[in-house]
Each structure stands twice: as structure tokens, then as C-alpha cells.
Amino acid sequence: MKSFLKMAVLSAGLLSTTGLVHAQEVVTWWDFLGGGDGVRMKALIEKFNAENAGKIEIQGTTLEWGTPFYTKVQTSAAIGEGPDVMTYHLSRLPLGVSSGALSEITADEIAAAGLAGSDYADSNWKAAQVDGKQYAIPFDIHSIVLYYNKDMLKAAGLLGDNGLPTGLDGVDNFKAALQKLKDGGAEYGVSIHSAAGDSQWRIFYSLLGQQDGQFLDADGNFLSGDNLDKAVKATTVVADWVKDGLAPAATEYPASIALFTGGKAAMHINGVWEVPTMTDLNAKGELFDWGAIALPTFFDHPATWADSHAFAIPNRVGNEVSPEKRAAVLQVIAWMNKNSLAWADAGHIPAYSPVRDSEEFKTKQPNATYSVLADTAVFDPSSVLAGVASPVYDAAGNYLMPAVNGEIDPQSAMEQMRDDLQGQVE
Amino acid sequence: MSAADTAADVPLPARKKRFNRNEVLAALIFVLPFVVVYAVLFIYPTLQMIWLSFHKAPLIGPGTFIGFDNYLKLFKDKLFGVALWNTVYFVILTVVPATMVALAIAVGVNRLKGWMQSLILACFFIPYILPVSVVFRVWGWMFDSQFGILQPLIALVAGDNVPVFRTLPLFMPTVAFITVWWTIGFNILLFIAGLRNISPEIYEAAALDGTPRWRQFTRITWPLIWPITVLVLTIQLIAQFKIFDQVYLFGNGGRSDATMGLVQLIYRSAFQKNNGGYGATVAVVLFLVIVVFSVLQFQMLRARGNK
Numbered sequence: 245m246k247s248f249l250k251m252a253v254l255s256a257g258l259l260s261t262t263g264l265v266h267a268q269e270v271v272t273w274w275d276f277l278g279g280g281d282g283v284r285m286k287a288l289i290e291k292f293n294a295e296n297a298g299k300i301e302i303q304g305t306t307l308e309w310g311t312p313f314y315t316k317v318q319t320s321a322a323i324g325e326g327p328d329v330m331t332y333h334l335s336r337l338p339l340g341v342s343s344g345a346l347s348e349i350t351a352d353e354i355a356a357a358g359l360a361g362s363d364y365a366d367s368n369w370k371a372a373q374v375d376g377k378q379y380a381i382p383f384d385i386h387s388i389v390l391y392y393n394k395d396m397l398k399a400a401g402l403l404g405d406n407g408l409p410t411g412l413d414g415v416d417n418f419k420a421a422l423q424k425l426k427d428g429g430a431e432y433g434v435s436i437h438s439a440a441g442d443s444q445w446r447i448f449y450s451l452l453g454q455q456d457g458q459f460l461d462a463d464g465n466f467l468s469g470d471n472l473d474k475a476v477k478a479t480t481v482v483a484d485w486v487k488d489g490l491a492p493a494a495t496e497y498p499a500s501i502a503l504f505t506g507g508k509a510a511m512h513i514n515g516v517w518e519v520p521t522m523t524d525l526n527a528k529g530e531l532f533d534w535g536a537i538a539l540p541t542f543f544d545h546p547a548t549w550a551d552s553h554a555f556a557i558p559n560r561v562g563n564e565v566s567p568e569k570r571a572a573v574l575q576v577i578a579w580m581n582k583n584s585l586a587w588a589d590a591g592h593i594p595a596y597s598p599v600r601d602s603e604e605f606k607t608k609q610p611n612a613t614y615s616v617l618a619d620t621a622v623f624d625p626s627s628v629l630a631g632v633a634s635p636v637y638d639a640a641g642n643y644l645m646p647a648v649n650g651e652i653d654p655q656s657a658m659e660q661m662r663d664d665l666q667g668q669v670e
Numbered sequence: 671m672s673a674a675d676t677a678a679d680v681p682l683p684a685r686k687k688r689f690n691r692n693e694v695l696a697a698l699i700f701v702l703p704f705v706v707v708y709a710v711l712f713i714y715p716t717l718q719m720i721w722l723s724f725h726k727a728p729l730i731g732p733g734t735f736i737g738f739d740n741y742l743k744l745f746k747d748k749l750f751g752v753a754l755w756n757t758v759y760f761v762i763l764t765v766v767p768a769t770m771v772a773l774a775i776a777v778g779v780n781r782l783k784g785w786m787q788s789l790i791l792a793c794f795f796i797p798y799i800l801p802v803s804v805v806f807r808v809w810g811w812m813f814d815s816q817f818g819i820l821q822p823l824i825a826l827v828a829g830d831n832v833p834v835f836r837t838l839p840l841f842m843p844t845v846a847f848i849t850v851w852w853t854i855g856f857n858i859l860l861f862i863a864g865l866r867n868i869s870p871e872i873y874e875a876a877a878l879d880g881t882p883r884w885r886q887f888t889r890i891t892w893p894l895i896w897p898i899t900v901l902v903l904t905i906q907l908i909a910q911f912k913i914f915d916q917v918y919l920f921g922n923g924g925r926s927d928a929t930m931g932l933v934q935l936i937y938r939s940a941f942q943k944n945n946g947g948y949g950a951t952v953a954v955v956l957f958l959v960i961v962v963f964s965v966l967q968f969q970m971l972r973a974r975g976n977k
Binding site for chain 1: 728729730731810814815816817833835836837838922923924925926927928937941942943944
């Protein structure tokens, strides 16, 4: 199996190096952007290639999001056959650095590309560091939002005069609103991607954050003390929607979107990366009047799970790239950040402050409505066990997902999740 | 058989000549490419893997020698027990059904004549040429808990839509069913080849004696294609022990700890958790399990067939 993989990676590497005969620098790019945002990224890459024709050319490949992407990155980095630049989740950075997959980006390189740490929110910039060393450049902040069908909310009396939903805050209020929508003819009050751990993790972590719960405390303990109770509460909220038929059980990702866009569910909780899906459908006249707001406050205060797409340079053991190539890669990263207003079309919030503070972004809808969530965002715990495609995500599939669907009782699910993850601490 | 016969017929001096140096050299040259490829791509990695299983090592790169620690850890690992059971369960669910159903279909198809036979055979064989990702998408859509085309039928029986890939007791049987559907074409092909090798004269003689169809099957067809059956069973056994793709794809994002097989445990240990040593240990154990089972099965079935 190992040798086969080596061969496969080698042959892929051979194919990519044939591009070197050109005078221009060819930058091999890997991303995992397969959703509605992937189309926007391809347009950005094309724009870059057009503007830099003859100097730098990006050759992009989109790989499967999640575990397949990160396992491929890890194995290819170890034998020096990875891409020149790739997208990377900041939540996974500690894990990536600990397994030696990422190459440090020096302060000189960053300065030479015309970027600076002060161009980013401090917490965002620091999240791209491990032990004070920079391993990635942030590109966006993304989160989950509540998509809503304006017609259905209006009919249920849940739409305020300003066109924004009202009366959704609080666990009981929200559930009552779901019931009203269901009574009004919707098959489900809210559609959620309930067949997988990743999407459930994002909702769960938001609700935990709204109670100031800590998934992993400073001493390295998972769900310690009353954090367990808060986790059970957070799980119960969603499990109750499913139990009462207000949200669909064990529903796959595409189906969860289709329930909303097909008018069977009045609301939908999903990532901002599906904003382009809605925008495009609406432009084609195939979608009702819709909107998106930050997740309601179910508990003590607003908080929403968030992660950050960033650019990272993989380690290339035994096959180092030339300084010219690295400079080209940094130019690509800088250009992407400076042009990230177009990335906001993909629903994301640009990480680069000059863009985020620009007038164009502040008037861009629906981003402007939900961009407040950036101030109260809660990021995944910083641990080698956390982040996209990490043991925490696996555990969400093993315990949280079945709890939401009523297969395991929330109390016992959270205890099992705690014990499983604690057992994986070295 | 024929090689031995000719060897016996040839006069002694000529036989000696068979082993002259030039011929041996030529034989070596012809065999060498295979031996080299086999040694480099199979023997060497296998030995490396066994060696790696005695180390605490990342997926790629050196590690530290820890003797049998990985093996001790393996037998205390709850996941290993689950993965072993899931693999055996999957083998039970697929191997015998895939062989029996293939035989039944092959006997039926074999009775058809001309283009009709080709058409029906093609229908059964087409799923086999599909890549696993396509099989996953097709059945994923058909079973989708919200919009699946099979859900109205399921709702008739169960009273409501059932998310089959997120219902633990249904997971393995459904994936096993899909696997049988997907791979059965190849088994049918092997059986048809076997059936065509049976001389029609035997059936004619039996028909003259007034032997009923069922007895023709049990007394003629079944014994004569027994070697093919053994072959199919063994190929199936080895293939299904290595189950990974379907279970991984259908279980992704769900309760993967409860549905994983041994190869998935290897993948998770080595590739996801970067623990190459432990992954290699599971691989060695799976290798041994397959060797033992397939040798046992092949020998036992062959012995019975010879009677």
C-alpha cells in the first residue's frame, strides 16, 4: 500500500514538474474548495493568471475536503512531492505542524511580499502561529449562519419590519418559532446536515460557546467539570428539534441544502460558503427571497463557531523549492489577500483588514448582516487533537451525530466523547 | 499432465538437453523481469512492513525499535476488536451469497442462446466496470433519507423514511448487498466459462436416461464446476477481507468507529494519525488472517471436491 502510494505521488509529481520548462514560475496549488465557493476561487485564480501572464502561473487542483485532503498533504509533504501552496484550516494548524507537514514562513518573506501582521486581526494572525513561528497566512474567517426563507418567516409572523427575522433568541423561543413554521406548512422548521459529525460539531461548538463552555481546558482536559453539563445542554437543543420533527434526522449534506432551496424547510443552518449557491440560484430566478443572519443567541450571549482558511506552504523533504519559487508563492498569497473582496462573494469574511474595512465590503450583502459574528467567534480548541479532519471531528461523528439523531442519549454521548478523546491524549 | 507425458516420451539424451546452459540462461532472462518487479514491489515492501511493525514510527521516516509493543497494544485496542469483527461480518455477508447467486445466474444465463445471452450477461456485468465512487453516488442517491428513490418503498415497509447508512444494524448488510450487486458480474463470468467447459454429451446421456433437471444439476453440473466454485470462493474471501472503499465512503462523517474494517484501521492509524508502526502492525495481522483463511478454505474445499 505504501509503495503504491509513493508511486502514485511520484507520477503526479512528474506530471507537475513538466511545467518547469516554461520561463515563468509555475505555482502548483491545491485547495479543498468544492462547494459554491470553489467557483469563486477558480475565477480568482484565472484573474491572477491573466494579470501575471508570463511571470507566474497558478496551476490549481481541487481535492476532496476534509480527511482525504489532509492525508494527501501529509504523505506528500513527507516525501517532498506536495504542492507549492495550499489552502489550510487554521484550526488544524497545530496538528499539521506537529506532523511536520508545514514549512515556516519567515518574517522577511512576509515583508518582501508586502504583507504585515498588522494587516490582520491579532487573534487571527496569532492563530496562524505555533510557538511564535508563522506557518500560514490567514485568508478568511468563515462560520455558520442561519439562512431563512423570507416568505415563510413573514407568513409565520417571524419577520420584522427591517426584513430581518425576529423572536428567534433563546432555546424555547427558537423551538416555538420552528413549531410555528411547521404549523404554517413547512415540512421542517430548520434543515440541518444531521448525517455527519462535522456540521453538527459547528452548531454544537457555537452553542457551547454561548454558555462559555470549554471543550478543552487549559490543563488539557476534555469537557472537565461543568463543561460536560453545558455540552449535554448544547447537544440536547438540536436533538430536541430532531426528536420533535422540527429538523430532519440523519440527512446528508446535499439533501439538507435541497430541503431549504426546495421550500420544504423554512430555515437552514450551514456555512457561509453556501451563500454563492443561494445567490446563483436566486439570480437564475430559481430561489425565493432569502437572507442570512448570524446564529441566534440560544444561551447567555452571542457566539458562533468559526474557522479560518489560510494559505500554507507544505514541507518538501528532500525536494526543496528554489527561493524564486517561494517568492512567487508569497506573491500569490499576497495578491489573493489584496483581492479578497471577490472572496467575500463566496460568503466568507476577508481576513485582510484593509479589505474588511473597505466601504465595498461593508455594504456587501448578506455578508454585512452577519459579519458581526466575527467579533464573537469561537475558534476550535488549539490542540493536535482538534481541527478539521482531526480526532475531535471523528469523535463528533461517533458520538455527537448519533446523539442529535436520538440514537444515543446526550448525557452518555458526551461522556463517551470525553473519555474517547481523553484516551487519545499522549 | 501434458508436460509430464511429453517428457516421458522423449528419449533420454534429448531430455538432458532440456537443461543445457543456454536454455537455463534464456529462461532466467525471461523470468528475471517478473522476479525483479515482484521482489521490488511486493517482497521488499512486505518485509519492510513487518520490520516497521516493530517500531514506533511515523508514516514516512525512521522510528524507534519497540519490539512487540505494537502487537501488545493491538490486542488491548477495543477498535481492533470492532474492526476485526466488522471485517469478518462483512465476509460472512458477502462471500457465500456472492458465489451462490452468481452460480444461479450463470446457470440461467447459460441456458439462453445467441444475442439474448450476450445481452443478459452484459446487464449483469455492467455494474462491475463502475468505479466505486460511482457505485457510492448511485446508491447514496437511491437510499438518500430525504429524496432517495427507494424511500417510498422503504416507507411502505418501515412506516417512515429510513436513513440506512446512519442506522447501525442496517449499515453492513446494505453495504454488503451493494457490494454483491457491484461485483457479481465477474463471478458470473467465471462460472459461465466453467459451465461451457462441461461437455454437452454428458447432459445428452443423462437426458436419454430420463434424469430430471435438478438431479442433472446436483450430479453433473455441481461436481464438474466445483473447482470454479472453490476459485470464486477463494477470490471472494481475499477480496472481501480487504474491504475498505465502500464502507469508508458510506460511513464517512458518521459512526466510523462502529463501522470500520481492518483496512480502515490501517488507514486511520498510518495516514490520519501518522502512526506508521501501528498501522503496519494491523496490516501484518490482516495479512496473516487472510493467508490462514484462504489456505484453509482452499485446502478444505478442494479436499471435499476430490471425493
